[in-house]
Amino acid sequence: MPEELTLRPFFWRATRLFPEQVVVSRTHEGQTEYTYADFGDRVRxxxxALEALGVGHGDRVGTLGWNTHRHFEAYYAVPLIGAQLHTVNLLLHDDHVAHIVExxxxDVLIVDRDAxxxxxxxWDxxxxxxxxxxxxxxxxxxxxxLPLSSYEQLVADHEPKGSxxxxxxDDPAGMCYTSGTTGKPKGVEYTHKMIYAHAMMVMTPSALNIAQDDVVMPVVPMFHVNSWEFPYAVTMAGAKQVYPGPSPDPSDLVDLIEAENVTLTAGVPTVWIDVLDHIDxxxxxxxxxxRIVVGGSAAPKEVMRRYADEHGVTIEHAWGMTETMSIGSVAHPKASIDAGREETLNxxxxxxxxSPGLEMRVVGDDGDPVPWDGEAVGELLVRGPTVVERYYDRPESNRAEFVEAEDGGARWLRTGDIATVDERGYIEVVDRVKDVIKSGGEWISSIELENALMAHEDVAEAVVIAAExxxxxxxxxxxxxxxSDAELDVESLRRALAEEFPRWWLPDDVRFRESIPKTATGKFDKKTLREAVDDPELPYAPGEDR
Amino acid sequence: MPEELTLRPFFWRATRLFPEQVVVSRTHEGQTEYTYADFGDRVRxxxxALEALGVGHGDRVGTLGWNTHRHFEAYYAVPLIGAQLHTVNLLLHDDHVAHIVExxxxDVLIVDRDAxxxxxxxWDxxxxxxxxxxxxxxxxxxxxxLPLSSYEQLVADHEPKGSxxxxxxDDPAGMCYTSGTTGKPKGVEYTHKMIYAHAMMVMTPSALNIAQDDVVMPVVPMFHVNSWEFPYAVTMAGAKQVYPGPSPDPSDLVDLIEAENVTLTAGVPTVWIDVLDHIDxxxxxxxxxxRIVVGGSAAPKEVMRRYADEHGVTIEHAWGMTETMSIGSVAHPKASIDAGREETLNxxxxxxxxSPGLEMRVVGDDGDPVPWDGEAVGELLVRGPTVVERYYDRPESNRAEFVEAEDGGARWLRTGDIATVDERGYIEVVDRVKDVIKSGGEWISSIELENALMAHEDVAEAVVIAAExxxxxxxxxxxxxxxSDAELDVESLRRALAEEFPRWWLPDDVRFRESIPKTATGKFDKKTLREAVDDPELPYAPGEDR
Known part of the structure; x- marks a missing residue:
């Protein structure tokens, strides 16, 4: 058989064909810059050092780290010796971190000073x-x-590994836990082959179109689905990389974009909303x-419009999840959409x-596919070489969250996303299965209501949950x-929504808050909100005449 | 395990996400146009029909065909039912065709009317x-x-296969024979996984950067290394495709480029030299x-310059061979080469x-790597997921043409190409192992001499062989x-070459011809020339004082 799909050629190509290429990194100690040749030497x-610590084939190395060159080095050194890189979200609360590491x-942890x-x-x-x-x-x-050692001391003390x-x-190379809005986080394992296939797919123009002359700054954390595979795809492409370091704020990001001529960056919408506010x-x-690749949740259209109009930057909407190794779809307008600016934005x-290599179905409650008409909703199912077919050590989830295929292909992953697909094949996620509001046998999309509320000129943030x-x-x-300074009341907001939605979709109440709780990955924490609202009064609930 | 790497998602993505996309095809019957939706129906x-003829898993279907929509359909229908598509060069002489099919x-042949x-x-x-x-x-x-049936009748008579x-x-999906300048052609098999990996690699900006809004016309024949994988990569990208049909001449190609707004095409240099002459x-x-992707042999620099200057078209030089599924390297200038037009052309x-996923070595006679200095020459060895590790049923070649790796990777393919690599990692093929001229223990590159001769204003074609x-x-x-009309003599050509090369490199004689024999794939047929020149007189052979 020809060569297997492993990370070795990623490392080979970067260090041999692009030794002069530059990596910029912010750390607690300041900003550093080195070449792919330096990177190669330090990875070796x-x-x-890891082998001297006893790490070998089949071992797991956990990381608790920010986006830095050292974390980037671990992305290669660990899997290249046959061990598995397990990236742990250092923003999770103690109980989750402990659960995940346990x-x-x-076997070994590589951690930021902060952690x-x-x-x-x-430790116990x-x-x-x-x-x-x-x-x-x-x-x-x-x-x-504690058995602590300094990363730099280890790197200085050990000879570069030769081959x-x-x-x-099929060796596991990576592992991430899904933050999980219900139950304890579940582990997802990535093999060398999956990372290879996903990184190559990400590089194509059908996905993120990563070229050698790009300057790429992954803001999405390296503990979050391998930073959407950027540290693999960008390295293979031989492009300049910028790692923004511990908890970068909007001014750090803008400074780095300016100083390093960043062409491509990526992260969740809130980051880019904050950057826009900062620039204002x-x-x-x-x-x-x-371009900015945005995923994790949907970017407001108004934010996309402002980036395009005011900064000439395209927001590229992507969809994905831990189970699909991040990027699973990207919203490029087709060549056949000969449209003006507004339709392109739509x-x-x-x-x-x-994305290339994946297949999908959107199915209703009965498991049958719904039509691709932009109206019918159902749960999005996906499969492909970059979609996991099971969770680590979770037989129950493995039964519940996958669907046997009726043809010769792999099992379908139930994404938990409620979506429509239009005639042209574009997915629109309208809700999470667990967030959709099931009212009298009909479905109300919490996300559509949220988007409409957030489009209101006086609203900063909005979230809609299902109340019993x-x-x-x-x-x-x-x-x-x-x-700030805006005066809002329930009636006026309901009137505004009534222009877009049927009356029975309108929220039965609006609670005004100074902030909305968020999860560790920056999403609205609906679980906490739901738990805080037990049997609420709903003054505007529909009457008998609905 | 997640989904295997097969051609099924190629077909799925094209027919489900881009049903409106167009395929244009020239056949003996004229020009046709249909959509990916039509394509999908006809493939099914x-x-x-193939299953009704008894074709199933593990069977081989040979094709003798031009670049048409029907051949394109066979590229999918055959491997999707688990059979192997074996593309046969219909320009080979009878003995080779017979050998290859035998x-x-x-089991079944799908052939053009011409064949x-x-x-x-x-038949016997x-x-x-x-x-x-x-x-x-x-x-x-x-x-x-003969048991002949009409393709269109079969397609009309059979229901679309459902799933x-x-x-x-690892199922074999494709097969090509190398035309082989020595011995009989050897078979090379491509698995689904290899085609998947190669097509995704080809799509990346590091290789050919195939985007959904490209209009792609593969001129390289579909019997030649799967038309460099275009029918797979372009379909996955969802781009418009143009198949130029039976033996297109330059005016056909120019007409199709104009009428269909072709953005990307590909073929051997002679095609594009002829197109340039035609336009003149x-x-x-x-x-x-x-852009035009050129491979098979090197395009003259002057041709590249003229396409750029006169037509705004980039000639993208690529290297590859049947054993690497075509594209194995592409000559993109790195971002770090901050160069003017001339240096970019160099x-x-x-x-x-x-290309991403491959690794290489360039080794001298002793098997040791030569330095990457743009000077040292050696044989190019490559390996990767898109490089075969053996020939079909040729144990002897499998011993001779592969080198065991000293690390954990796959065996290296001996490419038979003599190359230098410069400090920046760019490969330059200076000769074939079998064409390099071994003079008194030193190597003379036949290709460099040919390029210099072809750069002469009075030379139309030139080839240099090793005479005993x-x-x-x-x-x-x-x-x-x-x-035509040029007057040339040996002395003036030798004088012109002496400005570039040491005296002992100069050809010992120049024979003037009206044409030079070519192989079925359009390359100069050095084998025939060598056989025709037995113990030649060499009036300018170096004397004792060299």
Whole structure:
């Protein structure tokens, strides 16, 4: 058989064909810059150090880190020696971090300075962890006696590993936990082959079109679905990379875009809303920037319009999830859509066309496909070489969240997303299965209501949840953060929504808040809101005459 | 495990997401146009017809066809039912066609009208062939009683096949024979996985950057390394395709480019030299055209310059071979080459940077790597998921033409190409191992001499071969076709070459010819020339004082 699909050629191509290419990184110690040749040398040294610590084929190395060059190095050193890189979200609360490290049975941790406190607090629950590498020149003082070593010391002390061991494409190379809005986080494993297939797909113009002359800054965290695979795809492309470091704020991001001539960046919508606000107040030059890939949740159309009009930047809407290794669709307008600016924007606000290599179905409650007419809704099912077919050690979820295929293909993943598909094949996610509001046998999309509320000139943030209701089972309840100085009331908001939606869709109440709780990945935390609202009063619930 | 890498998602994506996209095709019957939806229906019908003829998993279907929509349909129908598409070069002489069909043991043939005569002549040697499908509305009269059926009749008579069988990514999907300058042609098999990996790689900007809004006309024949995978990659991208049909001449190509707004096309250099000549004489508008991918042999720099200057078209040099599924490198200038037009052209004339997923070595006679300095020459070795690791049923070649890897990776393919690699990683093929002229222990590149001769204003074509020599083992001997009306002599050509090369590189004689024999794939036929020149007189052979 020809060569297996592993990460080795990624490393080979970057370090041999583009040794002069540059990687910029912000860390706690300041900003550094080095070449792919330096990167290669340090990856080989880190690999040597890991092997000296006893890490080998089949072991798991957990990371708790920001987007830095050191984390980037671990992305290669760990899988290239046959071990598995398990990226842990360092913003999760203790209980989840402990659960995730225990569940994955990590052997070694590579952690940011910021995460040493967490490690110390949770140390009694980290049974299998034999060593902790702190990404920095030095190791912070701790009260407990922990097996800490300095990343830089290890890299300095070890010779570069000369050649890589034989790897199977089916060897696990990565692992991420889904943050999970219900139950404990579940592990998702990525093999070398899956990363290879996803990175190549991401590089194509049908997905993100990553070219050698791009300058790419992944803002989406490296603990979040491998930073949407950017550290793999961009390296293979031989492009310049910019890692924005620990908790970058909008001014850090704008500074880096300006200084490094970033052409492509990526992250969740809230980041880019904050950047826009920052530029409104402080100014900022985005002229090098060509496009921003936005996923995780939908970007408001108005934000997309402002980036295009005011900065010449295209917001590229993407859809994906941990189980699809991030990017699963991108909203490029087809060549056949010979449309003006507004129609193009109407396409770009959707979740887009499924990426090459994937297949999808949208099915109703009965499991049968719904028509692609832009109206009919159903649950989105996907499968492909970059879609997992099971969770790590979760037989129950593996039964519930996958559907056997009726043809010769793999099982379908139930995405939990409620979507329509239009005649041209564009997916539009209208809700999460668990967020859709089931009112009297009909479905009301919480997301559509939220988008309409957020389009209101006086609304800063809005979220709509399903409140339990004796008669209708569920009814929409909105939470709204008004813009500062704005005066809002329930009636006027309901009147505004009534121009777009049938009366029975209108929220039965609107609660005004100063802020809305968010999850660790920056999404509205509907679970917390739902738990906080027990049997609410709903003054505007529909009467008998509906 | 997640979904295997098969052709099913190619077909799914094209027919479901881009049903409105257009395929244009020239056939003997004229020009036709249909949509991807029509394509999908006809592929399903052809699949049904093939199954009715008894074709199933593991069977081989040979094709002898031009670049048409029907051949394109066979590219999908055959592998999607688990059979193997074996594309046969219909320009080969009888003995090779017979050998190839016998060697592969094809079960069914799908042939162009043009090839029915060949089939009839060779029928006694086609032992295993049970049915012959003629790509047309009708079946031509034959003297012998052959099991012919009409492609269109079959497609009309069979219901579309509903769902595809379960396929393994390791199932053979394609097969091509290398034309082989020595010995009989050897078979190379492509699995579903290899085609998947190659097509995705080809789509990336690091390779050919195939986008949905491209209009792609593959001129490279569909019997030649799967038309460099265009029928797979372009379909996955959802782009418009133009198939130029039986033996298109330059005016056909220019007409199609103009009428269909072709943006990307591909073929061997001679095609594009002829197109340029045609436009010089007859005019022609290439304004829609963005780039031409050229491979098979090197395009003269002057031709590249003229396309750029006169037509705004980039010639993208690519390198590859049957054993690498075509495209293995492309000569894109790196972003770091901040160069003017001339330096960019100097990069573009090379064979380029190895494509994502591949690894290479260039080794001297001793098997050790030579430095990447743009000077040192050696044989190019490659490996990767799109490089075969063996020939079909050729244990001897499998020992001779592959080198065991010293690390954990797959065996290296000996490409037979002599190359230099410069400091920036660009490959330049300077000769074939078998064409390099070994003179007194030193190597003389026949290709460099040919390029210099062809750059001469009075030379139309030139080829340089190794002539046997008692003292120097081999010496260069040139064959030159002068431009019409030009007067050329040996001395003036040697003087011109002496400005560029050391004296001992100069050809010991130049033979003037009206034409130079070519192989079936349009390359200079050095084998025939060598055989025709037995112990030649070499008036300018170097004396004792070299």
């Amino acid at each position: 040294r880190l690999a040597g 569940d994955a049975a990590d 040493v406190d967490t490690v110390e607090r949770l 629950r980290f049974d299998g962890v034999e060593a902790v590498i702190v990404m920095g020149e030095t190791v912070p003082e701790t009260e407990r006696d 890589w061991p034989s790897l199977s494409e 107040r402080e100014g900022g030059d985005l002229s090098s920037l060509d 396409v770009r606000v959707k979740q887009g066309l499924l 209701h004796d008669r209708w089972q569920e009814r929409p309840l909105a939470f709204v953060v008004p813009k | 019908r052809l699949a049904g 060697d592969a043991a094809d 029915v005569d060949t089939v009839e002549r060779l 040697r086609f032992d295993g062939v049970e049915a012959v499908i003629v790509m047309g509305e009708t079946v031509p009269e034959t003297e012998r009683d 595809w069988p379960s396929l393994s990514e 004489r007859e005019g022609g508008d290439l304004s829609s055209l963005d 990069v573009r004339v090379k064979q380029g940077l190895l 020599h008692d003292r120097w083992q081999e010496r260069p001997l040139a064959f030159v076709v002068p431009k």
